[in-house]
Amino acid sequence: MPLAQLVMNLRWSWHPDTRDLFEALDPDLWRTCGGDPVKVLGEVSAARLATLAKDRRFVRRLSDVVEDLDEYLTAPHWYQSLGAEAPASIAYFSAEFGITEVLPQYSGGLGILAGDHLKAASDLGVPLIGLGLLYRAGYFEQGLSADGWQLEHYPALDPHGLPVKLLRQPDGSAVVVSVPLPEGRTLHAHVWRAQVGRVSLLLLDSDIEENAPTERGVTDRLYGGDEDHRLRQEMLLGIGGVRALRAYCQLTGTPAPEVFHANEGHAGFQGVERIRELTESHGLSFGEALQAVRAGTVFTTHTPVPAGIDRFPRALIERYFAGFGVPLEHLIPLGAEDDPAKFNMAHMGLRLGQRANGVSRLHGEVSRGMFSDLWPGFDEADVPIGSITNGVHAPTWTARELVDLGTQSSSLGDPNEREETTSFDGVDRISAGELWSIRRMLRGRLVEEVRRRLRETALSRGATEAEVGWTDAAFDPDVLTIGFARRVPSYKRLTLMLRDPERLKALLLDADRPVQLVIAGKSHPADDGGKQLIQQMVKFADDPAVRHRIAFLPGYDIGMARYLYWGCDVWLNNPLRPLEACGTSGMKAALNGGLNLSIRDGWWDEWFDGQNGWAIPTADGVADPDRRDEVEARAIYELLGSQVIPRFYETDRDGIPSRWVEMVRHTLRETGPKVLATRMVRDYVQRLYVPAAGSARVMADGGYAPAREESAWRARVHERWGAIRVAHVEATGAGDTPEIGTTLALRAEVELPGLAPADVQVQAAYGRVDDADGLHDVTTVPMTLEHADGSRHWFTATVPLERTGAFGYTVRVLPDSAHLADPAELGLVTSA
Structure with missing residues (x-):
């Protein structure tokens, strides 16, 4: 049909x-x-x-x-133009996927990002296969009590009422994947397939008859339960996900994935399962299988704070994996951290992935600092974690009227089919009057939705029909509308705007230039601190004096979010910098002509340009958190009063705020193309997926002979690295007073007992020197082997003198192999 x-x-x-x-x-x-x-x-x-x-x-x-x-579904798209180097298939693992509110398998930004990744991959023709879990109660539906406390409701989801199909064998029976558990128990799961355009999403479901009651409940809720429960979920996602993938590929004739992308540490066990497969099917040792698996694995971290990482007791891991097939003496070190009693899932993700990235440029810097202990001896800048800034799926999040108007068109052609980012110059053909008219219409649509939800919420909290008449006139389609909607952990500072309640009230109730605020967000069910923040906000918004100008709307999901992104004039974001990994909600607002008012964190740090919104000054050097909140809240009030509000209400003779509309136009033209999920997925393909596929193919060649050789080489390098020494470095050619434009000739004596020059690369590193003799703004040049005498080797290089000020240099030795993705990969370095 x-x-x-x-x-x-x-x-x-x-x-x-x-x-x-x-x-x-x-x-x-x-x-x-x-x-x-x-x-x-x-x-x-x-x-x-x-x-x-x-x-x-x-x-x-x-x-x-x-x-x-x-x-x-069948026409060739951008990916089909890449040729044979592109992987035939890519597996994408995530604990949550936000595709549509009809399939509620997401809690927040991580899931929405994963959903947008799949959609953009489909639009580009990327042969992605998604792997996740089917949660029978989703995350939770949010309500409010009479006193404003968050209430959680877990609806029972019947997969037969969702847009998913059961994966079946040729005889019609359901595919069942199994994961071993302790004490001889087994966790079984069915596999449901959701079709996301060209992309298949496989969701594992443990609520089946084959399971005992405890195992049936493994996929009950997203991010629920104790440590045992979470570990079983992550084993099912990683191990069960690989097994479901194998069954799916065999049944459908889909090529086996060459690249495995773990979206956060929850999916780390997919690498352990693939190691087990290779040791059993090809007779590889653990070290050999590890090289083959790492070559094709990509790991993305979204976590800017250690507290956000999944860490399990080591004893729990030992109990669950005692007979799994990967020896514990090899498995446990994958998740090792400072605390020997803990197993760190992010550390395992980094050790199993040869390529890793954060989700904005700033988050890449934060991640290199946070995980630098895994690469001792290296500067943070050398830690092999890159960054690909997130994007959002424009067709999902952009108001249809704006697309029809041409705000996402370019004179250079379809942005999805172009390698480079273009500007959406189609917006230049739209008059200021048209743009303003559409923005007012979208604001009016939001106002209608806010009124509807205010009425429903008031009734659900115990109000009578006679008491909710005020909602019919709440909010105003001609008032500056600010949105704030996201999860409610403490670092996102939901209540920062309440720091000076009287000043906020004055902004909301100004007779000539009022402001209205729409607020939404969920707190984790176990986070009472977050619930208290919501309660504070609700209490303020309940005040009859301001309730027509400020609303906290429960039930934040994809359906509500669209109205907010479409209708808000300003998107407010005030996290504690640098704890916002990316912050994609502001991107969605920008695609609709919303102007961001944000702390320079996440994506806004790199793409704020002075014309697409306002940057809230931060008090990064202030140690007292209360004082910092005070300073940054005051900065928000002052920006609103002195810049944002006047610009919105300053109109020309036609009643159009022309300067505001030009900021809207600039945002649509210049910021819009940058924040596209298709740009993000192209970056993943070109910078991570294609290189990973190439590495995986090399490792698998000749019955995994290169993986065996690389494993043996790494073992030898690790064994003998401690004896390497930079014995002497001398410099000539600069004279007593070095001048810019001249050069230094460096010569270094390096002892390599048990290793050959081909096993290492020797580098001259030079840059600016601080008062403690530390090198900064470092540049490296390779040094060339001059001659050798036994284990003693002499290397030379020429270093240009390019900058004024204190200058320094050193020589360092690193392992060198054609199979390394980064010189720092092994975490080994010896310096002069």
Whole structure:
């Protein structure tokens, strides 16, 4: 049935024509079902379907949408132009995926990012396969008590009512994957397949008859339960995910993935399972299998603070993996950290992934500092963790009216098909009046949604019908509207805006230039501190004097978020810098012409340009957190009062705030293309996936002969590295007073007992010297072997004198192999 085909491909969640078609089935039912086509198709009457089947216009429309989907799924896209070097298949593991509110398998930014990654991969033709878990209660539905305390409700999700299909064997029986547990128990799972455009998403479900009650509950909730429960979830995601992947590829004829991407440490056990596979199927040792697995593994960290990392008791890992097939003496070091009693999942992810990245330029710097202990002897700048700044899926998050107006068009062609980032110069053809009119319309749509939700929330908290009439006039489509919506950990500082309540009230209630605030966000069920912040915000917003200008809306999800991104004029973000890894909500606002008002953290640190919003000054040097909050809150009030509000309300003779509209235009033109998820996925493909596939192919060649050789080489280098010594360094050529434009000739004597010159690279490192003789702004040049005498080797290099001020140099020795992705990879270095 064509309608069923459309329903079961989640492309409808970002394809307006398909959604219009579903709505046409029964507009009233569409609204009643909350835009869920699965429910609509299950509840629409047979008589209505029979009527539509005779409606030639509807049938033609249906045929056009089905044909469009078929073309989308089969036509070549950007990825198909890359040639044979591109991996034939890529596995993408994540603990959560935010595709649509109809499939509630996400809690916040990590899941939404994963969902956008899949959608953008589909748009680009990238052969990605997603791996996750199917949580029978999702994360949770949020409500509020009468006194403003967060309430959690866990709805029971029936997979048969979701847009997913059970993966089945040729005989019709369900595919079952199994993961061994202690005491001879086994965790079984079915595999559900969601189709996200061209991308398949496999979700493992433990709530099946084959399991005992404890095991049935493993996939009950996202981020719930104790350490045992979380460990079982992560074993199912990683180990079970690989096994589900193997079954899926075999059943569908899909090429086996060459690249495995672990989105955060939750998925780390996928690498352990692949090591076990290789030791059993190809007779590789642990070290040999590790080289083969690392070569094809990409690890992305989203965590800017150690407290955000999953860490399990070492004893728990030993109990669960005692008979798994990977010896504990090899497994435990993968997760080793400072505390010998803990097993660190992020550390395992970094040790199992030859390529690793943070999710913004600043977060890459933070990550290099946070994980620098894994590469002792190296400066933070040399730690092999790069960065690819997140992006967001424009068709999902951009208001349709803006797209139809041409705000995402470029004179250089389709941005999805171009290698370089282009500007959305199509927006320059739109008049200021048109832009302002669309922005006002979107703000008005948000106001209607806020009123509806305010009424529902008031009734759910115990108000009577006679007490909710005020909601009909709450908010105003002509008032400057500021949005703040995100998870509610303490570092995001939900209540910073309440620091001076009277000053905030004055802004909200100004007779001539008022402001209105829409706020939303969920606190983790176990985070009472976060719930207290929500309660404080709700208490302030409950005040009859301001409740028509400020609202906390419970139930934050993808459906609510769209209205906020579409309708807010300003997106507020005030985390403690640098604890925001990226902050993609501000990107979604920018795609809709929203201006960011944000601390320079995450993506905003690199893409704030002075015309796309305002940067809140930070008090980074202030040690007292209370004092820091005071300073930064005051900066927000002052920016609002002196710059943001005046610019919004300053209009020309046509009633248009022309300077504001030009900032909107600039944001759409210049910031819009940067924040696209297709740009992000292209970066992953070119900088990580293609190189990882190349490394994986090399390691697997000739029955994994290169993996065996590389493992033996690394073992030899590790064994003998301690004896390496830079015995002497001398410099000539600069004279008594070095001058810019001259050079230094460096000559170093290096002792390499048991190793050959080909096993190492010797570098001259030079740069600016501080008062403690530390080198900064370091540049390195390779040194060339001059001659050798036994284990003694002499290397030379020429160093240019390019800068004024104190200058210094040193010589360092690093391992060298054609199979290294980075010179620091082994964590070994010897310096003069």
